[in-house]
Amino acid sequence: MHEAVLKEERKLRTIYSTEDVDDRQRIAYWTDAINRTHCESVNEPLAALGFRALMSTTRVGDLSLSEIESDALTARRGSEEVLHSPSDDFVVMALSSGRACLEQGGRQVVQKANQMVIYDTARPFAYVFPERYKSTSARIPRKAMLSRVPMAERLTARVVDCSSPLAGLAMSLVRQASSLEPEEGRGWGPRVGASITDILGAALEASLAPGLTPGGRHQELLRRVKADLRLRLDDPDLDLESIASAHNVSSRTINRLFAADGTTAIRWLWQERLEFAYRQLSEGCARSVTDAALASGFSDFSHFSRSFAKRFGVCPGSLLRKVA
Structure with missing residues (x-):
């Protein structure tokens, strides 16, 4: 990268500025900065000279x-x-x-x-x-x-x-x-x-x-039910009757909605809980396997570990991040 690339650099934060860069090098400098922080692209300014830009980036x-x-x-x-x-x-x-x-x-x-x-x-x-x-x-x-x-x-x-x-x-x-x-x-x-x-x-x-979702009223209801379930993944007592009651429909209606999607409500909920637990562990949101299991609505930790290993091919403990 060009000289004087950084105006300021701190832990986990980088600031790029064209202020101290030679006018003829500013576009190349800015393109380098964008390539590093976003993705490689070709940057073409509206004005050939006098280009000014400032960027602050950080990782979370x-x-x-x-x-x-x-x-x-x-x-x-x-x-x-x-x-x-x-x-x-x-x-x-x-x-x-x-x-x-x-x-x-x-x-x-x-x-x-x-x-x-x-x-x-x-x-x-x-x-x-x-x-x-x-x-x-x-x-x-x-x-x-x-x-x-x-x-x-x-x-x-x-x-x-x-x-x-x-x-x-x-x-x-x-x-x-x-x-x-x-x-x-x-x-x-x-x-x-x-x-x-x-x-x-x-x-x-x-x-x-x-x-973008085809299928009219039934697909919209299915979308709302799934969105609601994702918000309630941590509830271990969630069952078909409470799902139906929350949306003022019968359990049979809920079953038909998920059957048309090639699954059942409980099987879909189970898979979503395992996926959520995987993200909690792999993204460093959970400090322990127990925390991930509870946040995902599992109360039987042995059953959780076996199901997790069967679904992802690894034991949940192997995904725990060691946070510095």
Whole structure:
């Protein structure tokens, strides 16, 4: 990377600024910074000289959070960049000022201030910022996003209004987490990162997924039931009757909904609990196997361990992170 790359560097935080970089080297410098923090792309400024940009990045668990203030530019990631510099993350970006146009997967959307979008770094995209802008973004590992929002690949290049309560909460948390100063040894980063991913996923799914879900009333009811169950995974007493009662339908209706989806309500709930326990352990949110089991609604720890090993091929204890 070019000389004078960093204006400031602290634990888990890096700040990139073009302020002290020679005018003729600023674009190359900024492209290097974006390649390091987001994904490899070609950056073309609107003005050839006088380009100004500032970026602060930090890691919170598995998330990479960035705040950017930049002059107008276009960022393009084409097939060549995807081929020669693979990336497998999703990026959720919100604008606090300025406007942008994102194109990916055959869709093009105009993004305004107080709106967020998601794009997939594994596929080509073009992101045009026609004026100076400020943004906040979260780069999320693919596995972490898809485990929460299975249809995330279909949600790219679609706008979410951050004035909605859930989306507003999600981006507020990202902005606040971006300004945190993690201290070595405290060990809260993985838990905070996983929680942010949970809320971002919920916001995207609540805002965008209903419009993409076919099947009308029954599919919408199934979606609501699944969303409710995900919020109640820690309840060991959750059963078919209480699920049906919570949604003012019969147990038979719940059975029919899940049968059309190729499973049963209890089998689906069981798999979701195991997946949640896996994330709790692998992302450092649980300090012990017992904590992960209880948070996932399991009260029989021996049964939990056997089921976990059968499902994932490893014992739950092997996934415990050693937090510094």
